[in-house]
Every structure is written in structure tokens, then in C-alpha cells.
Amino acid sequence: MNNALSYLSTASAASLATMNNALSYLSTASAASLATMNNALSYLSTASAASLATMNNALSYLSTASAASLATMNNALSYLSTASAASLATMNNALSYLSTASAASLATMNNALCDAYTETAISSCLSMVN
Known part of the structure; x- marks a missing residue:
């Protein structure tokens, strides 16, 4: 038993030293x-600080690009509204021309119908006389 206890204490001391070394490691x-x-x-x-700066620069670029895009869109809309106003004037002139031409055509058609009616009436009268 004494030898066994001595062995165990030696083994324990070695184990403690190993554990101590392990803990130290x-x-x-x-x-x-x-x-x-x-x-x-x-x-x-x-x-992260660099990324935030990069993101900030990117957002700044995007906002600048967006502002430029908005300005371009504004100019385009302004151009379109001007072009539309010009187109409306052109369309108005065209409609005015068409209505004048239509009025003239109606008068021409009316005259033609009157002439045709007159000729028909004369022909009827002549056929009745004959």
C-alpha cells in the first residue's frame, strides 16, 4: 500500500505538473x-471606418448623380412640354386647316348635289314635255 500510495503521489505530482504545463500553454x-x-x-x-467613408462617398456620388439625373429629366420634361405646346399649336393649325377644307368640301359637295338635282329636275321636265 505504501508503495502504491508513493506511486500514486508520484503519478499525481507528474499529472499536476502536466496539467500545470497544459494550463500555462x-x-x-x-x-x-x-x-x-x-x-x-x-x-x-x-x-469599417474605411467602408463607411467609401459608402459615404458612394452615397454622395449617387446623390450627385441623382441630382444630375433629375436636372436632365427636368430639362427633358421642359423640352417635351415645349415640344408638346408646339405640337398642340401645329395640331390646332392642322385642325383649323382641316375644318376649313371640310367646310370648303361640304360647300363643294352641296354645290355638286344642287347641280345634280337641278340636272335631274331639268331632265325630268324635258322627259315629261317630250
Whole structure:
């Protein structure tokens, strides 16, 4: 039993030393991991700051591009409204011309119908006389 206890205490001492070494290694590894994580977080925060600046620049570019697009659209709408006003005037002139031409055509058609009626009436009278 004495030998067994002596063996166990020696084995325990060796186990404790092994465990101590393992804990020391783990604490060193943990310290290294924390330093690595800290560096990574520092890198990420720097990258995030850079990303925010990039995003800010991109948003600024987009807002500038949007403002330019709005100005272009405004100019295009202004051009279209001017063109539409001109087109309406042209259409109005065309309709006025058509209505004048139609009135003239109606008068021409009316005259033709009157002539045809007159000729028919004369022909009827002549046929009755004959």
C-alpha cells in the first residue's frame, strides 16, 4: 500500500505538473488568441471606418448623380412640354386647316348635289314635255 500510495503521489505530482504545463500553454495560447482577436477587431474597425467613408462617398456620388439625373429629366420634361405646346399649336393649325377644307368640301359637295338635282329636275321636265 505504501508503495502504491508513493506511486500514486508520484503519478499525481507528474499529472499536476502536466496539467500545470497544459494550463500555462492554454493561458499563453489564450493570450495570443486575445491579441489576435484584438488585432482582428482593430482591423475590422479600421476597415469599417474605411467602408463607411467609401459608402459615404458612394452615397454622395449617387446623390450627385441623382441630382444630375433629375436636372436632365427636368430639362427633358421642359423640352417635351415645349415640344408638346408646339405640337398642340401645329395640331390646332392642322385642325383649323382641316375644318376649313371640310367646310370648303361640304360647300363643294352641296354645290355638286344642287347641280345634280337641278340636272335631274331639268331632265325630268324635258322627259315629261317630250
